[in-house]
Amino acid sequence: MTDRAPAALTDTSDAAPRRSDATRAGILAAARERFAADGYERATIRAIAKDARIDPSMVMRYYGSKEGLFAAATSVDLRMPDFTRVPREEVGRLLVTHFLDVWEDAGQLTALLRVGITNQAGAERMREIFAQQLLPVARGVCPDPAQAPTRAALCAAQVLGLALTRYVLRFPPSAELTGEEITDWLAPTLQRYLTADRP
Amino acid sequence: MTDRAPAALTDTSDAAPRRSDATRAGILAAARERFAADGYERATIRAIAKDARIDPSMVMRYYGSKEGLFAAATSVDLRMPDFTRVPREEVGRLLVTHFLDVWEDAGQLTALLRVGITNQAGAERMREIFAQQLLPVARGVCPDPAQAPTRAALCAAQVLGLALTRYVLRFPPSAELTGEEITDWLAPTLQRYLTADRP
DNA sequence: TAGCGTTGCCAACAAGCGTTGACCAACAGA
């Protein structure tokens, strides 16, 4: 009866470390993998628990519900650099390389993309990330701030489309491209979406 | 014991019309809507049957299984025009407008996109459509046919990314753009992906 | 050593799923 609050959503060193921290982290890692591989519905709590070598009821105890676990597993920080300190003609290229970096290094974004498409809460989460992390970049870079939403949306479409075909649908040509090829092709597109005066 | 074959997947006037054709069509329409709205797992046969005001067992009788129903509901023809008859500098613009047309008029593509992301069979279906319908266009238009897969994949990424943000995730700026705005922004991108000599 | 909160497992629950087979009503051809 002591811990009514089910989930410690902020895992960044807040209070005393618990003995179960390793278990919690294991569940979270397994959840991210499963969500990324299977989407929200097919990623069952039982499967996640099995991956983490733990009983399903532990998942419930630590994260309250499947929704809670999902929320904890898909808290994403795009780690956006400060684009205002970059030469204007290089923002497109930097945006592509940065996204490729972030996407390759963790399965969280693939998980989020997969879930955002089946699950209402997932879609809402993606809109939040878009508004809080990509939109400010466009606002700081594009010529007329009033156009920032449009320009950011165009960039999001291009970047998410690449991620979709490359990491989720696995279209062979898209999956086989090297990072450099992708950068060379997409950088001018994003550059134009962000900084061109008119379409 | 007469009709072992459960589904008439080709509905285009092959044999004598049956009394149940309306029911079949109703099921298919309801299935497309549900698949588009909910994705593969959440679109239950029971819900589809309810929408079509029919018993769930009828769905099984006419389409064999949920997989069969899905296959019938997402047979997509992109109706690609003959791009070789179009002035070379207009293929980008035509490609955008054509895709917007196809996407707006039927929910099938949204259904396919949603399902292609959670379901293995759905992803396979999308790769087929890509290879059979978009790839030939690139092959006929781009300068070096060996680059056609890459160029087609880039176009697919841009188009699908737009569809994703506009129809599925519903990013407000993307969903609110007019067809003309989208065309103006995306046409040069696709034009470059298809016809530019180098990135 | 006793007490207590924490960590974990086990067994079960109710609900929902795809799927099946028995059964009835309407129709068409003889």
Added chain:
DNA sequence: TCTGTTGGTCAACGCTTGTTGGCAACGCTA
């Protein structure tokens, strides 16, 4: 009018799901 086919409903099946509560072992503090 009889008979076989077709269109459709109903009730149930076996299974999986998220979720819950009880219970045993551990580790700390007094």
